[in-house]
Amino acid sequence: MNASERLRGLLRGVRVRSGLDLALSCVPWALVVAAMVLRFHGIAAAVVALLVALALIAVASAYRARRLDALWLIRRLNTLRADMDDSADLLFASEQGLTGLQSLQRSRLQDRLAHGAPVELRPAWSTKRSLLSLLIAALVFAVIALWPAPKPAAQALDALSPAPTVAALPGQPRLTEQALRVDPPSYTRLPPRSEPTLEARVPQGSSLRWTLRFQPQPANVALVFHDGLRLPLRRQGEDWIAQRSLAKSALYRIEAAGAAPAQSRRLYRLDVTPDRAPQLRVLEPDRGLTLMAQGQRAWPLAFEATDDYGLAPSAQLRITLAQGSGENITFREQRISLRGAGAATQKRYAQRLDLAALGFAVGDDLIVQLSVDDNRSPQPQTALSPSLILRWPADLGSEATGLEGMVKTTLPAYFRSQRQIIIDAEALIPQRRKLGADEFLERSDAIGVDQRLLRLRYGQFLGEEAEGEPRLPTNDEAPAADAEHKDEHGDKPAATQDAPHDDHDHAPNAAPAKFGEEGAVLEEYGHTHDHAEAATLLDPGTRKLLKAALDEMWQSELHLRQGEPKLALPYAYKALGFIKQVQQASRIYLARVGPELPPIDESRRLSGDRKGLARREDALIAANAADPLLGSLWLQLQAAPGSSDAAAIDYGALERWLGEHDARVADPLAFAAALDSLRNQPDCASCRAQLRSLLWPLLTRPPASVTPRDAGDALDRRYFEALQGEGGR
Known part of the structure; x- marks a missing residue:
């Protein structure tokens, strides 16, 4: 084996030793993590955590070992051995690519490695670091092991509390500890809680869990509710457990086999808080009916909704477009989903409707209504906003906000001619110097005639009689006005002049009624005149304004007919002001038709037929009470305790009545508790008084009757006896 092969084997050993060094330092901390997870989440989670930690350690060790490559070994040799002449890289180079000098230097390096002192290239074991890491991990592990274990959430909520002491004989089961756990519905987002007593106020639909402990143990235990439901408890070790979902308020008692009577008669109360429907408020617009403004292109809407537990994420905006008139009205409906902004229990909904995109045009009505749901499960509650209307009338001055009764346009077109007068x-006054006195008087008188005709038109709506042929009071019909003016001066034949009003027949030469003319319709059908108070077309406020306008018109007409237009102008302006106030009330209400009574049967008059009539000899029959059970109970409660009447009370019938009519009772649970107390203690006078006080508001009010006349004193009686004696003679 040459030097290069020995160096490569040495490199593999260095990698293994470096990986083990890191693993030994980190394994104690993996055990610490597993112990912590075991303490709080159980053994399964601890095993998973330990496996994940070991896998991470293995990956880190492999990554660290891969960093120890040939380059690392070359730098290590050049650093530790001076005889390498900083040429250790030649040991790992290929022989074919070396020059002669490089091959000679490589041979020298291999000879030095083979005969020189060996150099330990492996990193030394980090004993100090490993021991320090192991010591710290052991301390943390000991803290985790010795730390008090927290109680599980279920056990904390089911923690028992001492029960009130109840007198009992030796050997009788007695309630010693109790707990009531309340789990509200999930949609309320309320946390579970534990009540130290067996009474509570809970949200509707909550799940209740009773945990009771007796000493000594009874054979069986049950919860008996006032509506007749019996809920048995099951035994788990030393505890008795029961669970029920509560939809409405209830009273219950605990019945344990062999328990003392005082223990079994005690009542516990559970009040249910119902889930309220969402509350919806309109922020914009500030009125139910809005008229289209000049140049308006959009309609901003804003709503605010609140709920006790939470609202749905979105709301529905229903948009209805009504087009057409009469029998040709068409409706087009669409819905838009709106996202609310704000907290879960209070949201604000805003939308800006593009009128052009909706096809809104002249004469149309745009109706919107918002519907909001809450988050109640399984069936949410819905709240609807009032309907909001945007109206685009053909004539903005002829619309109103009244929605009931028959309506009629108040001001016809010719009512607006006061300004023309x-x-x-004003145009005649500057011409006084240019015109002659007669011509000026004639023109002023012509304007006065127009003022007179206008006054008479208004007078028709206040019950005054019309004079002359109805004409528009403008100078456009000057010839007609002049003709009438001549008639008043005698040019008209006497037979055709205004005659006294006779009955309700008008002159045959009266102008024919024009279709759609309000005055003509009034003359033909309404015909309410002679007495201004008899006119029913106008409300009192509008009638008062018209009366004031007529008074000013009288004064204006007086000065105009006398040729004094300058003096007539102040009165004419006042009359115009009153007319403008009347124009603001753009609709008036007609009186409703009275009831139509059936016709009298004339065939039975003076016939002497008394069939179907009650006889004086018939005795009065006592009326049946609407609820005889309550009346009989009231009479029975008046009896003294212990009497036979008190023992005859039908408690079962009263409980059934309470179950059927609990909506009539302000506090059904208090009524049931008082009834139960009286049943358990029939001789209790205070129990009777309490039940009577609760029963009194439920009794049917007796009908009104005739109060008998007072007989009077002795002097009165002698007087009446004397009258009777006179009658017998």
């Missing part, structure tokens, strides 16, 4: 009067 003001414009005409």
